Amino acid sequence: MPRMDLTPEEFAKRRAAYDPAEERRLRNLQAERGEHPTCKASNAFFQKKLAGRRFPSALDLGSHDGSFSAEVLASVADRLVLVDFSNTALEKARARLPKAETIQADLAREWAKKLAPLGKFPLVSLCE
16 A cells, blocks of 8 residues: 555655565565564564473474574474475575475475475464
């Protein structure tokens, strides 16, 4: 939804200049540095909610570079499985969490084929 304080001309100009690839690059850079405000807030929330608990396994769907798993899930799960569409992101996740299992998959198309054989997970993460 467009901001209401912009004129239609200003909105059109900003929309034409919008580069989704550049926005993703900047968000990824912020997340890697731990600077993304949404990541900080959600990580702190889940760390508090999961404190003192232990799970036999955790599944992180859309794990990206594994930063959420490293900061939150790795400390509460004996087995950690990270799934992402991007092999590049999973390479970063493997470097960050060498003991975690990683699976490259298009969840919309390969859910049953790639994930069903892994069994049940008492802890599942699916966040940005």
